[in-house]
Every structure is written in C-alpha cells, then in structure tokens.
Amino acid sequence: MCGIIGHVGTGDAIETLLSGLENLEYRGYDSAGVAVQNGAGIEVRKRSGKVSELKASVGNPGLEGRIGIGHTRWSTHGPPTDENAHPHTDSTTDVAVVHNGIIENYADLKSRLSERGHEFTSDTDTEVIPHLIQHYLEEGYGNESAFRHAIDALEGSYAVAAMLSGEHAIYAARQGSPLVVGIDDGEYFLASDVPAFLEYTDTVVYLEDGDVAIVRPDGVEFTNLDGRPVSRPPETVDWDPEQTGKGEYDHFMLKEIHEQPTSLAQTIEGRIQPDNASIDLEGFEPGSFDGIDTVQLVACGTSYHAALFGSLALNRAGIPARALLANEYSVCSPPVRDGTLVVAVSQSGETADTLSALRAADAEGARTLTVTNVVGSTAARVADESICIRAGPEIGVAATKTFSSQAVILALLAHRLAADASDGTPFDIESFLPGLAALPDRIDGLLASSNADRIARRYVDAESYFFIGRGLGFPVALEGALKFKEITYEHAEGFASGELKHGPLALVTPETPVFPVFTGEEDEKTLKNTEEAATRGAPVVAVCPDDHRATELADAHLEIPETEPSLAALLANVQLQLVSYHAADLLDRPIDKPRNLAKSVTVE
Numbered sequence: 001m002c003g004i005i006g007h008v009g010t011g012d013a014i015e016t017l018l019s020g021l022e023n024l025e026y027r028g029y030d031s032a033g034v035a036v037q038n039g040a041g042i043e044v045r046k047r048s049g050k051v052s053e054l055k056a057s058v059g060n061p062g063l064e065g066r067i068g069i070g071h072t073r074w075s076t077h078g079p080p081t082d083e084n085a086h087p088h089t090d091s092t093t094d095v096a097v098v099h100n101g102i103i104e105n106y107a108d109l110k111s112r113l114s115e116r117g118h119e120f121t122s123d124t125d126t127e128v129i130p131h132l133i134q135h136y137l138e139e140g141y142g143n144e145s146a147f148r149h150a151i152d153a154l155e156g157s158y159a160v161a162a163m164l165s166g167e168h169a170i171y172a173a174r175q176g177s178p179l180v181v182g183i184d185d186g187e188y189f190l191a192s193d194v195p196a197f198l199e200y201t202d203t204v205v206y207l208e209d210g211d212v213a214i215v216r217p218d219g220v221e222f223t224n225l226d227g228r229p230v231s232r233p234p235e236t237v238d239w240d241p242e243q244t245g246k247g248e249y250d251h252f253m254l255k256e257i258h259e260q261p262t263s264l265a266q267t268i269e270g271r272i273q274p275d276n277a278s279i280d281l282e283g284f285e286p287g288s289f290d291g292i293d294t295v296q297l298v299a300c301g302t303s304y305h306a307a308l309f310g311s312l313a314l315n316r317a318g319i320p321a322r323a324l325l326a327n328e329y330s331v332c333s334p335p336v337r338d339g340t341l342v343v344a345v346s347q348s349g350e351t352a353d354t355l356s357a358l359r360a361a362d363a364e365g366a367r368t369l370t371v372t373n374v375v376g377s378t379a380a381r382v383a384d385e386s387i388c389i390r391a392g393p394e395i396g397v398a399a400t401k402t403f404s405s406q407a408v409i410l411a412l413l414a415h416r417l418a419a420d421a422s423d424g425t426p427f428d429i430e431s432f433l434p435g436l437a438a439l440p441d442r443i444d445g446l447l448a449s450s451n452a453d454r455i456a457r458r459y460v461d462a463e464s465y466f467f468i469g470r471g472l473g474f475p476v477a478l479e480g481a482l483k484f485k486e487i488t489y490e491h492a493e494g495f496a497s498g499e500l501k502h503g504p505l506a507l508v509t510p511e512t513p514v515f516p517v518f519t520g521e522e523d524e525k526t527l528k529n530t531e532e533a534a535t536r537g538a539p540v541v542a543v544c545p546d547d548h549r550a551t552e553l554a555d556a557h558l559e560i561p562e563t564e565p566s567l568a569a570l571l572a573n574v575q576l577q578l579v580s581y582h583a584a585d586l587l588d589r590p591i592d593k594p595r596n597l598a599k600s601v602t603v604e
C-alpha cells in the first residue's frame with residue numbers, strides 16, 4: 001500500500017506535504033515524491049528511499065507552491081527506483097498523479113496509449129493515469145472532464161489525486177482504496193489516512209467508492225463519477241495529534257505497547273458493567289443477534305490471531321465459530337447459511353484480502369460485521385455493521401495494542417452473541433468482567449516490572465525461537481512468533497503446545513529457546529510439552545505467574561500477573577511483544593518499518 005497527501009491552501013504546501021508524508025510513512029517507505037504548482041507549471045521531486053531523502057532534495061534548490069500532492073510508496077509494480085516513485089506525469093508534465101491501489105487493465109491501456117505515441121518512463125501501473133488524462137485533454141475535453149474520463153477507463157482499485165498545470169485544484173477519486181479530505185478554515189487536505197493531517201484539522205470527510213472530489217481554494221465539491229453531487233457530511237475524529245507522535249519513546253512500537261493500559265481502557269469504556277454483569281456494545285442491543293447460530297471470522301496476520309482468539313471465545317460460549325485466513329476464504333470458505341455471521345477483523349479496515357473475503361461473504365448472503373480501529377474504513381462501510389476497537393492510531397507496522405483491543409472486543413462479542421443465541425451457553429461473565437476491568441492496571445504493572453529486555457539480551461544470538469501455547473495461549477504463541485520474525489528478521493515459529501511432538505521437536509536444540517505460554521488451562525499438559533523440549537536441550541523461557549510450577553523447570557521466566565484464564569494469554573502477549581521489541585532493538589533493526597512490509601496491505 002502507499003500513502004497519498006494533498007494540500008490546497010493559502011500557505012506554502014511543501015511543509016504540509018512533507019510532514020504528511022512522514023506521518024504516512026508507515027503505509028509504505030521505499031520511495032517518495034511531491035509535485036507542486038509553482039506558478040510556472042508543475043514541478044516534481046521524487047526519490048527512492050525514505051521521506052528524509054526526499055526532504056533533502058526538496059530544499060535543494062527550494063521547491064515552492066500553495067497547491068501540491070505527495071506520495072510515499074510500497075512497490076507493487078516495478079522496483080523502488082527514482083523513476084517508479086510517484087508523482088507520475090504525462091510527457092509534457094502538464095498532469096501529475098499520485099495513486100494507491102492497482103490498475104488491473106494498465107497493460108491494455110499502456111499499449112493503446114503507446115500506439116498513439118505516448119512514451120512511458122516507469123514500470124508502474126500508475127503512469128497510465130496522467131497519460132490518459134493528457135489523451136483526453138488532447139481530444140479537446142476540459143480539465144474536469146478529462147479527469148473523469150480517465151478515471152472511468154480504469155479497472156481495479158485506486159485512490160487517485162491529480163493536478164493539472166495552471167489550475168488551482170486537486171482532482172481526486174476513490175474506488176477500493178481509502179481517501180479522506182480534511183477541512184480547516186480555507187485550508188484543505190487530502191490523504192489516505194487521517195494522521196497525515198491531524199495536526200492541522202480534525203474535521204474530515206471520507207470519500208466513498210465511486211466518489212470524485214475536487215478540492216479548490218474556495219471549497220470542496222463531492223460528486224459521483226458522472227458529476228452528480230453527492231452529500232458527504234463532515235465528521236469530527238476524536239484522535240489526539242499527540243497520539244500520532246513518538247513522544248518519549250524511541251519507536252512507535254514501544255510507545256504503542258506502553259499505550260495498552262490506556263487503549264484497553266478506551267476499548268471497554270462504557271461497554272462493560274461488572275457490577276450488574278452486563279455488556280453494552282453500542283448498536284447491538286439484546287436480541288440484535290437473534291437467529292445467528294454460526295460465526296466465521298476472516299482476517300490476516302495479527303488480526304487473524306485475534307480472530308482465532310475470538311473463535312475460541314465464541315466456541316466456549318456455545319457458538320460454533322471458525323477463524324479463516326481472509327486470503328484463503330475464496331478457496332476454502334465453509335458454507336454460508338441463514339444464521340451465519342461473518343466477522344471481518346482488521347485494524348486498518350483496508351486490507352485487500354480481508355475486504356475481498358468480506359465482499360464474498362456478503363455476496364453469499366451472510367450478515368457481515370467488521371471489527372476495526374478505523375471508523376470510516378472501507379471494511380466498516382462494506383459490512384452491514386461495524387464495531388470500533390477504539391485503540392487509537394497505531395503507526396508501527398507491527399500491530400501491538402490493536403491485537404489486545406481486537407481480542408477483547410471479540411470476547412465481548414462472544415458474550416453478546418451467546419446471550420442472544422437460543423442454545424448459547426452463558427459463560428463465566430461474573431468473573432470475566434471484573435477481570436477485564438482490571439486488565440489495564442494489570443498490564444500497567446507488567447510493563448513497569450517486565451524483564452523482557454534482559455531475556456532478549458540473553459537469547460539474542462539464538463538460531464531460532466519457538467513459541468507454544470494451548471487454548472487461548474495458542475493464538476498468542478502464533479502472534480509471539482509473528483512479531484518476533486517480523487521485526488527481528490530471525491526465524492521464529494508458533495505452535496500449539498501439543499503439536500511440538502508431532503514434528504517441530506526435531507528442530508529443537510540448545511540453540512532454539514522455547515517460550516511456553518501458561519494460561520491456567522491444562523497447564524500440566526503444556527508443562528509436559530515444555531519438558532519434552534527441555535530434555536532435548538532447549539532453553540525454556542516460561543511465560544507464567546511467579547509461583548507457577550513451570551518456573552522450576554525453566555531457565556528464565558517472564559512473569560504474568562494472576563488473572564482469569566480467559567485473559568492470561570493477553571498479558572502473556574504483552575511480555576512477548578516486549579521480548580521481540582528488545583531483541584530487534586539489540587539487532588539494530590528498523591523496528592517501526594521492517595523491510596518489505598507495510599502497515600496495511602491493499603493488494604491481494
């Protein structure tokens with residue numbers, strides 16, 4: 001995925017564009033560029049590498065303009081070179097375009113335009129867009145009409161922003177990739193995501209698929225592709241700009257790990273009443289899930305691990321549930337019947353694989369629900385209903401606080417569904433809710449006393465890292481391994497504890513530390529599996545309460561406070577997040593922007 005920024009206003013656009021790109025760098029960081037109207041025409045600067053490299057080139061010689069567009073890229077077509085960086089222009093540099101998404105018919109468009117004499121200088125699909133606009137201008141269409149015709153010719157998913165030489169406007173269109181307009185007293189912003197301009201305004205308008213926005217110094221016009229006005233009322237986002245900075249922390253990931261007491265408190269605020277054992281998921285009154293008898297959860301990566309956690313909570317509540325990888329859904333989806341609820345779990349709400357599964361479920365007639373961190377995201381709009389996890393902006397590519405909030409919301413959803421399902425078995429809400437209310441404080445205590453940095457230092461030279469867990473500890477073992485490999489670049493795997501002996505045990509040596517997660521459920525069995533690894537020489541780092549039997553066997557210990565078995569895994573997960581973070585820090589990895597990855601993946 002990539003990040004788009006645009007600015008139309010009275011002041012210099014360059015600073016806004018560059019700070020917007022820095023705020024969006026989590027969306028892609030292999031090249032970046034800006035284009036401005038400088039009074040004489042369109043001027044473009046673009047570079048492979050990070051926004052900091054672009055910044056140096058923008059000041060030398062100085063670039064000026066009040067209207068501009070910018071882009072930070074995560075390559076899909078062509079390597080991250082200067083040529084492939086956005087903005088792309090037509091051959092006369094009268095049109096500049098930035099784009100996020102995939103133009104599926106670009107090869108066809110490119111060959112037709114080439115036959116008419118257009119010369120292309122990049123490997124990207126995006127470059128066909130400015131050439132198409134140029135083509136329609138040459139055909140005699142005006143700027144707006146040429147833009148609409150060009151957009152109409154595109155197939156695939158896109159968020160596009162274009163500038164045409166001499167006109168003080170940005171033309172934008174959305175189909176399948178997010179775009180949001182920010183409005184502030186004579187200043188207008190356009191971006192893939194709100195944090196790009198949050199320091200300037202919290203008044204936003206989310207574009208819908210099929211929308212065209214024309215941003216001019218005197219206002220924004222929203223229409224459909226045919227030019228008919230559409231009503232897009234402004235909304236106020238309640239994210240604090242401070243939240244989008246690193247504050248006292250060296251990395252966003254560490255800040256976001258430490259934000260979990262606050263983000264979880266926000267997640268549950270007003271939603272649980274431990275005193276009268278009730279749950280109030282706004283918009284889901286008692287009875288709102290009447291008739292739902294099966295749940296399919298679709299998600300990718302960390303969100304898939306949260307979905308797995310949610311599916312276990314649902315099954316325990318008596319609701320048959322399955323977590324499915326969204327990218328496998330089209331080839332392995334179980335049947336959708338009356339009574340099937342499909343829940344898409346996605347931090348960003350923009351993951352292409354998850355959107356595709358959601359749309360497939362919708363086409364099959366399922367009732368759909370999105371659990372997301374981004375209220376106006378595509379997944380929230382595509383689904384029949386949505387629930388916001390309220391974790392606040394997450395910038396580090398490695399998902400941390402959003403996993404905890406997703407898992408908690410899915411556990412609450414399990415209780416709500418069980419209460420409505422005729423044959424639902426109510427589970428232990430009397431002890432679960434007080435445990436949940438205490439979770440933020442317990443995480444706070446864990447963060448203050450964690451020895452994860454010392455554990456990381458002790459094992460940072462190991463060959464491979466194994467994480468094992470049972471029940472709710474299993475998704476956390478998978479998540480521990482994903483986090484570890486994602487930011488340390490070291491080999492790590494997560495297994496169900498009982499699976500170790502069915503194959504992976506062959507890999508266990510004194511060079512492969514094993515991290516067993518003890519949640520208080522069938523710990524004796526997990527202990528036995530741990531012993532099997534220890535006997536083969538594996539160092540053991542037990543993730544468990546202080547007085548747990550596993551500490552006698554283990555070489556080292558990551559403490560989790562005593563809590564409900566249904567919540568212990570979430571505490572263990574925080575310790576594992578910290579171990580990964582500190583190991584990656586010792587290895588001097590670019591923790592917030594691991595190589596080859598992007599915060600949200602908008603291609604299938």
Ligand code: M6R
Pocket residue numbers: 300301302303304345346347348349350351354397398399400482483486598599600601
């Ligand atoms: O935005 P989503 O939750 O849909 O993203 C899904 C995955 O790409 C994401 O969870 C990814 O695995 C994490 N960055 C890993 O830390």
